[in-house]
Amino acid sequence: MRHIARSRWGALTGVAVVGALALSACSSSSTSSETSAAAPASSAAASAAASTAASESAAPASSAAAEACAELTPVSLQLQWFVQAQFGGYYAAKDKGFYEANCLDVTILEGGVDIVPQTVLAQGGADFAISWVPKALASREQGALITNVAQVFQRSGTLQVSFADKNITTAADFKGKKIGNWGFGNEYEIFAAITKAGLDPAADVELVGQQFDMQALLNGEIDAAEAMTYNEYAQVLEAKNPDTGELYKPEDFNVVNYNDEGVAMYQDAIWASEERLADPAYQDATQRFVQASLEGWIYCRDNAQECADIITANGSKLGASHQLWMMNEVNKLIWPSPLGVGVLDPALYAQTVNVALNTKNLEGATVITAEPAAEAFTTQFAEAANAALTAQGLNTTGDAFAPIEVTLNEGGN
Numbered sequence: 151m152r153h154i155a156r157s158r159w160g161a162l163t164g165v166a167v168v169g170a171l172a173l174s175a176c177s178s179s180s181t182s183s184e185t186s187a188a189a190p191a192s193s194a195a196a197s198a199a200a201s202t203a204a205s206e207s208a209a210p211a212s213s214a215a216a217e218a219c220a221e222l223t224p225v226s227l228q229l230q231w232f233v234q235a236q237f238g239g240y241y242a243a244k245d246k247g248f249y250e251a252n253c254l255d256v257t258i259l260e261g262g263v264d265i266v267p268q269t270v271l272a273q274g275g276a277d278f279a280i281s282w283v284p285k286a287l288a289s290r291e292q293g294a295l296i297t298n299v300a301q302v303f304q305r306s307g308t309l310q311v312s313f314a315d316k317n318i319t320t321a322a323d324f325k326g327k328k329i330g331n332w333g334f335g336n337e338y339e340i341f342a343a344i345t346k347a348g349l350d351p352a353a354d355v356e357l358v359g360q361q362f363d364m365q366a367l368l369n370g371e372i373d374a375a376e377a378m379t380y381n382e383y384a385q386v387l388e389a390k391n392p393d394t395g396e397l398y399k400p401e402d403f404n405v406v407n408y409n410d411e412g413v414a415m416y417q418d419a420i421w422a423s424e425e426r427l428a429d430p431a432y433q434d435a436t437q438r439f440v441q442a443s444l445e446g447w448i449y450c451r452d453n454a455q456e457c458a459d460i461i462t463a464n465g466s467k468l469g470a471s472h473q474l475w476m477m478n479e480v481n482k483l484i485w486p487s488p489l490g491v492g493v494l495d496p497a498l499y500a501q502t503v504n505v506a507l508n509t510k511n512l513e514g515a516t517v518i519t520a521e522p523a524a525e526a527f528t529t530q531f532a533e534a535a536n537a538a539l540t541a542q543g544l545n546t547t548g549d550a551f552a553p554i555e556v557t558l559n560e561g562g563n
Contacts, residue, residue, distance in 0.1 A: 222255035223435055228267040228276035232260050233466045235476035236380060236418070237280065238457040239302070243446030245460045252438040268296050271421055277432075278439060283416035283499075284506045284517045285335050290526055291518050295424040298527035300440045300492035300535075301499075302447060303483045306414035308339050309383055310406040311367065312374035319404050321411050322347040327373040330360030338517055340376065342413035342509040343406070352512055364389070374406070380479035384472055388562045397560060413509075415502040417483070420492070424525055441535035444492045448544050451481050454554055472562025478553050485548030491539075492532035499527065 229237050240258055243249050249256040259276055261267055268286045271279035272294035281289075283298065290296060310329065312318040318327060321343035329344075331337040337357075344351045351357065358372050364385045367375035377383045383405070391398045408414045420440060426432040450457035458474040466473060489495055506517035536546045 219253040222250065222253055223438075224255045224257065225277040225435055225439060226257040226259055227439075228259045228265070228270045228279040229261040230265070230267045230280050230282070230418075232262060233258075233461060233464050234381075234468055235458055235461045235466075235473050236480055238450045238461055238477050238480060239447030240280075240443055241446070241460050241464050242449045242453075242457050243442045245463075246446070246449060248442040248445045248449075249439070252442040254435070254438055254442060256439070256442075268294055268421055271423060272296055274423075277423075277435070279421045280418055281421055282335075283419055283502050284338060286419070286421055287503070287506055287522050287526060288335065288517050290522060291520065296421045297424045297427060297525055298419045298494065299422045299436055300420040300444065300532045301416060301494035301527070302420060302444075302492055303416065303418040303480075304485075304487050304495065304498070305409050305483050306339065306417055307379040307479070307483050308336075308408050308414070308417075309377045309379055310340065310374045310408075311364070311377045311383055311386060312404050312406075313367075314402055314404050316373050316404070318374050318406065320347070321406060322349070323406075324355045324374070325349055326354070326356075328356045328358050328371070330358050330366055330372040330375040332360055332362060332376055335517065336376065337511060338505060338509050339408040339411075339413050339415055341511055342505045343408060343411040345509060346411065346413060357512065379482070380476040384475045384479075384558055384562065387558050388472065388560055390560060397558070413501075413505055414498075415505050416494075416498055419494075437531050437534060440492065440531040441538055444532065444535050444546070445539055445544065447484060447491060448539065448546065448548075450477060451485050451548055451551060454478055454481060469559065469562035471557065471559040475556045475558055475562075478556050481551070482553055485551035487547055488549075490532065490536035490546045491548070492535065493529050494527055494532070 227240060229240075233241070237258075240256075244256055244258065259270075266289070267276070267279035268281045268289045270276050272289065279296070283301070286294075286296060286298065310318070316327070317323060324344055324347070329340065331340050341351055344355055349355060358366070360366055360372065360376055362382070364375050364377065364382050366372045368386065368389055375382070377386075386403060387398055387400065389398055390396065391402065420443060422436050423432070427436065454477045455474060458470070458477040461477070462468075462470065462473055468476070484491065487493065503518075503522060507519070507521065508516065510516055539546050
């Protein structure tokens with residue numbers, strides 16, 4: 151088990167165990183104020199490797215804990231986008247009472263185009279935040295003292311989608327093509343794949359700024375569009391093929407998956423305030439929050455339709471079939487989790503750091519310029535949560551996970 155900055159977090163182990171027990175009585179004080187490439191050996195790999203030992207001292211949470219609380223501890227979670235099934239586990243944890251059972255009153259803050267969740271967290275606008283790892287590491291380098299306390303997504307959801315007749319099946323096929331990308335830090339897997347394929351991003355590929363939709367692809371303006379498995383890829387399958395009058399089918403497209411290209415980067419993780427983790431009360435709230443959130447994701451794994459319905463009930467504007475597709479695809483990014491749900495894999499973290507440190511965009515910039523500090527992540531909270539949830543009889547690895555079949559309707563309705 152990796153312990154962050156023991157000189158500052160000396161009480162963390164004891165508090166984590168108490169948090170895993172979910173406490174017989176909770177504080178009434180408020181804490182509120184969001185396939186690997188062969189990466190070269192690095193200090194990131196070395197420090198990450200130290201986090202693989204599982205926590206052994208934790209006990210199951212009890213519903214009696216909430217009853218024993220004099221007052222629920224209010225905390226807030228900043229999302230990185232609007233309410234949708236990408237965040238299903240957190241809404242399920244709230245809806246099914248997992249947060250309350252851990253003596254928490256959780257407010258979920260929606261994200262948006264102009265909201266940077268890790269910045270909101272660092273500035274005290276939320277107690278926890280959801281952010282992609284490379285973006286959060288960039289913010290850390292710029293001074294945001296935040297720590298990854300649970301790595302929820304275990305694989306990247308980023309794709310490059312093209313029509314089958316373009317014959318784009320790997321990044322090497324990007325040569326001479328118009329390749330769409332969203333920018334805003336979402337482009338580095340694309341640049342890493344282009345570089346790994348031996349291409350020059352500035353000379354061999356025409357990179358085109360893309361909106362957060364698939365219209366440029368469907369209209370023939372670009373040859374391959376950036377897409378998330380759980381969102382934009384569904385959009386093309388919800389669109390009508392003008393030649394047939396029916397919806398497009400998967401065989402109408404080719405998909406380049408950046409996990410297969412060996413340049414995938416870690417995405418959605420739960421981040422906490424590094425500075426506040428010196429406070430035993432915040433450590434305890436973090437442990438309880440992580441445990442209840444991971445229980446929410448276990449629930450969504452086993453109840454995809456219900457979780458999609460929970461998201462819709464919380465105000466999502468996405469159609470019913472699109473929402474269920476998203477829930478199913480997000481589950482694929484989480485499950486299986488061989489080390490336990492939310493536990494960071496050292497090899498994938500090292501790959502993420504390698505891509506972030508060594509891949510340049512057209513301006514010559516990299517995501518980060520130096521190896522992240524050891525305090526950038528800890529597996530302690532997730533490991534303690536896994537031990538507690540396992541003791542409750544829950545499967546925390548999802549080793550037998552099988553996705554459901556989802557039929558998309560036109561427009562995602």
